[in-house]
Amino acid sequence: MAKIKRIRTKPCSKCIERNDVLYRVRIEEDGDWIFVCPACLEMVKPANPHFQYGGTWKSKKRH
């Protein structure tokens, strides 16, 4: 059966690349929550005193 696979992805707020796993983070004091890919997370996390982690977003919600 040819089933159309719907892949839901989100673009990373930093590099604009679409990814199926993104991290919801806040990197500015009182800033907006943004979604970043794992690669960008590694860049924004260590250097940021306002870093807050808000959860992981995955496109695959079921197996």
Ligand SMILES: [Zn+2]
């Ligand atoms: Zn990114």
